[in-house]
Amino acid sequence: MSRPEGLAGRTAVVTGAGGGMGLQIARDLQAAGALVVGLDNIVLIFGGVLIGVLVGGIGVWLGGLGQRREAKRLRSRVWALENQLRVQKQQEDKARAERYSAQQRVALPAAGD
Numbered sequence: 001m002s003r004p005e006g007l008a009g010r011t012a013v014v015t016g017a018g019g020g021m022g023l024q025i026a027r028d029l030q031a032a033g034a035l036v037v038g039l040d041n042i043v044l045i046f047g048g049v050l051i052g053v054l055v056g057g058i059g060v061w062l063g064g065l066g067q068r069r070e071a072k073r074l075r076s077r078v079w080a081l082e083n084q085l086r087v088q089k090q091q092e093d094k095a096r097a098e099r100y101s102a103q104q105r106v107a108l109p110a111a112g113d
Contacts, residue, residue, distance in 0.1 A: 008033035015039045 012029045016022030017038025026038045 006032065009035075011035045011037065013037045013039065 007029060010033075012026075012034045014022055014026040014029065014036060017026040017036070018040030022038070022040070026036045030036045
């Protein structure tokens, strides 16, 4: 078999580089100056699984986009309601304090009595 020459600065992806002919081809390409990325079955299997998980995850993320928007809208509404309740409670507390203060003034005897 003739050896490839002049591959400096080039990249080669060799499948089946774990042994046999694939390994020899990877060695020949490397000897010719190429950067060799050698893949074998186990790498392809794990790589395929990883790519599947990533693509699946992106699909789920994109599929849930409408639900995330709805959740954000509902969360904003809950915050607005909580703020309204807080303001209402502050007003009630202020009114209660004013009533208590008025009752205390009525209950105290006048200074000249």
